[in-house]
Amino acid sequence: MSRWTNRAGVLEVERCVEVRRAIEVGPGDPPGRPYSTTEVVIEGAPSSRSSTVGCAGLTASRALAVLLLCVGSAHAQSAQLTVLQDSVSAGDPFEVAVTVRHAPGQQTAFPDVPVSTGNRPSLAFGDALVLEVERFPPRRTASARVDSAVFRVVTFAADTARVGPVEVVVSDRGETIPLATRAAVVPVRSVLEGEAPWEPAPFSDPEPFPSAAPVWIALGVLAASLVGLAVWGLTRVLRRPRGTITSVDPYQGALARLGALDADAPDTPEAVEAFVVEVRAIVRDYLEKRVRVPAATSTTDDLGAVLEADARVTSESAGMVRHVLRPTDLVAFARVRPAAHVAAGIRDQARSVLQAVEADVTRSERPVEPANAVSPSA
Incomplete structure (x- = not known):
């Protein structure tokens, strides 16, 4: 065991430990070499207190390198x-x-x-x-x-x-x-959990099974019932006038869900968290149904990049989407719970985002009017 003492000033023991870890195995050392245990003692002149760092597996030259690195950083910022x-x-x-x-x-x-x-x-x-x-x-x-x-x-x-x-x-x-x-x-x-790596159980001796005739009869009756139900439903759809077939507009549906949140102001931290998570779900559901982007399975940054690459959505609208979804990610994953008035502000920003994106998509869906042809002069 060897000992080195630095009396120039107090050194950081943590830094010495870090350097010890970095040079514990050198590139020129042969495998299996029995290194001796080296002990570095660092003493401070004013208080005469010493800190000892055990450096197992270091040669004398490496321990001296540790000490020189520590001394070199004693006075510089x-x-x-x-x-x-x-x-x-x-x-x-x-x-x-x-x-x-x-x-x-x-x-x-x-x-x-x-x-x-x-x-x-x-x-x-x-x-x-x-x-x-x-x-x-x-x-x-x-x-x-x-x-x-x-x-x-x-x-x-x-x-x-x-x-x-x-x-x-x-x-x-x-x-x-x-x-x-x-x-x-x-x-x-990763936050995703994989399947357990269990091996399948060995095969056991086969056991006698009862007759499968009742099962097949029941399955036949069920299949016939399903086919009859499908034919009945298809007939009703074909007989229904085309003007009565309606679908829920994604934009109106999202505004209706935000309107329901207006009447349900949160008053507890748990209610604020549920409130912001619902706003996050409303915005992502709307983007997936209206703009046809994978909003439910994309991160906020990836979703913003996809929207910026979409010619139907302006860069300002894509930036608004990022701005409103980032605080909702902190609430959903980091369990940050803002105040009630902050949650209400996030809801209002979400409504503005829906309006901006809807205006962009609607503008892109309008047919391009042909330019007025100029008639030649007589």
Whole structure:
């Protein structure tokens, strides 16, 4: 066992552990080599307290590299982002920690999170939408100060999500020093559950079955009944005048469902959640029936891209669809519960979206009038 001691200043033990993990197995090491256990001791000069990091599986040269990396970052401004979960689920909030190390006389300004109004959060770290932030008291030493904050975020990405970078500002005597963390990639677990991988049971000895004649007789009677019912229904449809066949218009049906919500104002958090989820279903059902797009099985971003590519729908209307569906996704998946007046505003925005898309589609369905032919002069 070897020991190294740094008396130049207090170092971050967490950073040493991270570097240890990154260089634990080197590219030039032969497989199966019995490495010795190396112990790195980092002591702070002001308080004479020491922090020990056990680095199992490191050679002396690797442990020295760990120490040099830690010493090199003791006095420079640096920002680090850490996702506090190995993997996340789409729509489930998770936490991201941001730490900033700088000189004692400097101050750190983390990104501000706007107050939630029920709409999509305006602050995003890559694929992660920021919901709230919690700042922690700084850690001070004689040579450095470490500021930290934990952001509560949510993502709707598939397979993997890119979190970051996060931009912070360090101020020093009226001057500002912008810093940015590196981005982190976190796996996103699928919300769909697959079938259980059970093997089929082995075959058993066949058992005697009763006569199948009664069953076949019953099936014949049922089939004859179904055929007779189908013929009767088809005859009624053919005899009905063509003018009496009516169908529910998707636009009028969606407006009627929104009108029913006008008379049912939510007064509890559970009622607000059900209210917003119903608005989300109304908008998606209308788009699927009227515009003929897979709105029920598409994400909000994919649905917006499909609408923008549709010549019948203007880009302004596609943007309105994105704007009204994003807060409903937060309520449906992240369990964000806005206030009652915010839910009413989402309903009114949904009505405006239906009107805009209906106007676009109706305009595209009108026949193009031919230009007036100019008669030749006599």
